Amino acid sequence: MDTVDIPLCLDSGNPKALEAALKVYQGKPLMNSVTGEEHSLETILPLVKEYGAAVIGLVIDDNGIPDDPNKRVAIAYKIIERAEALGIPLEDIVIDCLVQPVGADARAALVTIETIRKLRSKLPVNLTVGASNSSFGLPDRDLLNSAFMAIAIASGATCAIADVARVRPLVLVIDLLMGCDKYARRYIEAYKQRQKQ
Amino acid sequence: MDTVDIPLCLDSGNPKALEAALKVYQGKPLMNSVTGEEHSLETILPLVKEYGAAVIGLVIDDNGIPDDPNKRVAIAYKIIERAEALGIPLEDIVIDCLVQPVGADARAALVTIETIRKLRSKLPVNLTVGASNSSFGLPDRDLLNSAFMAIAIASGATCAIADVARVRPLVLVIDLLMGCDKYARRYIEAYKQRQKQ
DSSP: OOSOSSOOEEEOSOHHHHHHHHHHOOSOOEEEEEESSHHHHHHHHHHHHHHTOEEEEESOBTTBSOSSHHHHHHHHHHHHHHHHHTTOOGGGEEEEOOOOOTTTOTTHHHHHHHHHHHHHHHOOOEEEOBSSGGGTTOSSHHHHHHHHHHHHHHHTOOOOBOOHHHHHHHHHHHHHHTTOSGGGHHHHHHHHHHHHO | OOSOSSOOEEEOSOHHHHHHHHHHOOSOOEEEEEESSHHHHHHHHHHHHHHTOEEEEESOBTTBSOSSHHHHHHHHHHHHHHHHHTTOOGGGEEEEOOOOOTTTOTTHHHHHHHHHHHHHHHOOOEEEOBSSGGGTTOSSHHHHHHHHHHHHHHHTOOOOBOOHHHHHHHHHHHHHHTTOSGGGHHHHHHHHHHHHO
């Protein structure tokens, strides 16, 4: 809290650790995470509500991570509905569409991209994804991660989990391609700054 | 024809030059190009049919290049319908969805991507796009071109216009992400080959 002026993400699989952090946190944190599993919904969502936090919802349920995009979308809906029933607004929920290594499962990235597309076409909910998970175990990861992130953002992801300092040039490129940087002003400015360094 | 064992693309705005090339060409060339303009449809398509060539159709008509994806799609349909009326099969038509520089028009890439998506969702037609046009006039073009190509291919483009030697690692990455490279075999093999060089 002393070091950065943006909200922290509280990341723990232990609900008691999350609650202890919530008690001392100043401001509105992002909690990582709730899943579609019953015990998670029952434990985590009341904490999110009580402390006015935002929360990451993982598309995983008691049967694990589905490899069918429709099932991932259904879990996302379940989390959102349970959260909204407690009075947690949609803008405080970030769905993590989850991506597994493409080296182990050729369809891994495709399932994630399809989940992102389907959710984006239906709901104005923030969507996150780990930018580097897909390349786990493979060589030459940077190009793979960059291409995945470009595709994920163009498909509707809004807040990738990534090393900000490292991915900034790429994010500016994608912003430019997606029509979010008129006359390429930020892109050119960032390029000039890099040239000075 | 002596130098490479893949079909050539005959590229000229002059129909007489195209016909002269068709007369001497051995095999099935790709002709660049026909547009949705009446004079082009009337001149080029009969040549395509007569010589059994394939043809690139540009989504441009007598009013220029539309900035509305639906209008680009409509021109593509017009070209395809006129070609099919002459007996040219769909697999011999490649639609160029056209991309203009994002530095001049922030929506330029978005319009192209949307055109690709709409055509891909409707027709099994090959779709091309110039991989480097979007970055024209901007610095640091490689990252921009790579991100554009990743998004374009993930959206449904099948044959980008690009420097094959230069984009091969990227194309292998996109293949892998799109589920076309089981166990990342080609990706890893290409990586090993590059390490040896």
